[in-house]
Amino acid sequence: MEPTRSLEQLTDGELLLRLADILRQSRRNEADLVAHIAEADTRRLYAREASPSMFAYCTERLHLSEAEAYLRIAAARASREHPILLAMLADGRLHLTAIAKLAPHLTPDNREAVLKRATHCSKRQIEELAAELAPRPDAPALIRKLPEPPPIAPVPTSGGPRADRIAGSSFELRPDAVAPSQPVLGRDKATGLNAELRPDGVGPFGVAPAAAPPASLQPLAPGRYRVQFTASAGLRDKLERLQALLRSSVPGADLAAVIEDAVTEKLERLEARRFGLTKAPRKDLSQTETKPASRHIPAAVRRAVHERDGGRCRFVDEQGRRCTARHGLEFHHRHPFAMGGDHSPQGIALACKAHNLYLAEIDYGRAAMARHRRASTGPPGLRRQAGNAAGEP
Numbered sequence: 001m002e003p004t005r006s007l008e009q010l011t012d013g014e015l016l017l018r019l020a021d022i023l024r025q026s027r028r029n030e031a032d033l034v035a036h037i038a039e040a041d042t043r044r045l046y047a048r049e050a051s052p053s054m055f056a057y058c059t060e061r062l063h064l065s066e067a068e069a070y071l072r073i074a075a076a077r078a079s080r081e082h083p084i085l086l087a088m089l090a091d092g093r094l095h096l097t098a099i100a101k102l103a104p105h106l107t108p109d110n111r112e113a114v115l116k117r118a119t120h121c122s123k124r125q126i127e128e129l130a131a132e133l134a135p136r137p138d139a140p141a142l143i144r145k146l147p148e149p150p151p152i153a154p155v156p157t158s159g160g161p162r163a164d165r166i167a168g169s170s171f172e173l174r175p176d177a178v179a180p181s182q183p184v185l186g187r188d189k190a191t192g193l194n195a196e197l198r199p200d201g202v203g204p205f206g207v208a209p210a211a212a213p214p215a216s217l218q219p220l221a222p223g224r225y226r227v228q229f230t231a232s233a234g235l236r237d238k239l240e241r242l243q244a245l246l247r248s249s250v251p252g253a254d255l256a257a258v259i260e261d262a263v264t265e266k267l268e269r270l271e272a273r274r275f276g277l278t279k280a281p282r283k284d285l286s287q288t289e290t291k292p293a294s295r296h297i298p299a300a301v302r303r304a305v306h307e308r309d310g311g312r313c314r315f316v317d318e319q320g321r322r323c324t325a326r327h328g329l330e331f332h333h334r335h336p337f338a339m340g341g342d343h344s345p346q347g348i349a350l351a352c353k354a355h356n357l358y359l360a361e362i363d364y365g366r367a368a369m370a371r372h373r374r375a376s377t378g379p380p381g382l383r384r385q386a387g388n389a390a391g392e393p
Contacts, residue, residue: 023092024092027089027090027091027092028090030089030090030096031086031087031089031090032090033072034072034075034076034079034086034089034096035076035079035086037054037058037072037073037076038076038077038079038080040054040057041054041073041076041077042080045057046061049061054073055069055070055073058072058073070100071096071097071099071100072096074096074099074100074103075089075096075099075100075103077103078099078100078103078106079099081106082103082106082111084111084115085099085103085115088115088119092120093115093119093120094115094118094119095123097123097126098118098121098123098126101123101126101127101130102114102115102118102126102129102130102133104134105130105133105134110133114129114133117129127218127219128219128222130219131218131219131220131221131222131224132221132222135220135221135222135224136220136221137220138220138221138224138226139220139226139228141254141255141256142255143231143236143239143255146230215227215228215229215230216228216229239255239258239259242258242262243255243258246258246261274302275302275303275306275311276298276299276300276301276302276303276306277303277306278299278303281299281300281303282299283298283299283300284300285300285301285304285345287300288300288301290342290343290344290345291342291343295337297331297343297348298343301343301344301345301348302331304345305331305345305348305349305350306350308345309349309350311326311329311350312324312325312326312329312350313325313326313329313350313351313352313355314349314350314351315351315352315355315358315359323351323352323355325352325354325355327352328352328353329350329351329352330350330351330352330353330356331348331349331350331351332348332349332350332351332355332356332359333347333348334347334348334349335347336360336363336364338364339363357369
């Protein structure tokens, strides 16, 4: 029998149990792999395999990607000084990225406290912890024009001196600090900092990237972040105009303060529209009619539900675990609106999109909701037909 067919025959509970068991095995295997890499690196066995470094051995012989090799070698070398890392990797308390980011900051004195705080943390939380252990200075507020990207010359796929030059000048950032034969990274003229090339962004020297780097948000120290993105000329002009208008109310008219002030105002407007959050509400719950005349939920009800649920999805599973989602929230009728549910706060809860859909499938059935989703982008007549099939008026 085909594996796919076998999985399709499992119940939901059996599938989740098998998934958890496979994950446990995978973590144990990952820890074993890192331990073997550490021992092979200690013995320098890569040399007998015609590899100049452990990084080259992992990428050229084991066929790991540059990023995979980097993370595993970093974890392997850290585990020599801190063997507990392997145990935490094996039982899932730490992931490879966490080990790689925390390893430079671990010492025998702080190890126990740091690893306890890092247990089951996400990458973002690990980055914040690393920034707390080794704070960096605030990034300067500046706006500078980026140079026009040069045209990208086609790279020969085989043969010719041009291909040899490109192939011979590729740069790799390796865990064992292998340096290129020629300097290929300069200093940023605006910040004076050395440019960096990530292990998973290896590219031939002289070939410009096809697209601008994505926006980034990096923790520098507790409560301080470096935000970087590429802005249009129009946004630059708006920021300068806003900065000039706010000089009287924002001390120094710092660019970060100007942006924070604008974002705060926009956020207040959107939250007032979505959740009814406002400093001066027109009506409270006692003045609000909760018997539904339409699907529109009154602002006072939305405000009360948001406050009661703490701005978080309220779904709780059979083990008592509550969903952690705080974004993309929707209002879910515990007694479906199409089946006579009203707009009272007791009958409405915040739910993320996934759990709102999950609960709707329980109320209306998966088949009806599937028909509704398929027809949601169709013509109005088809959408009305799907709505009737799902039990909606």
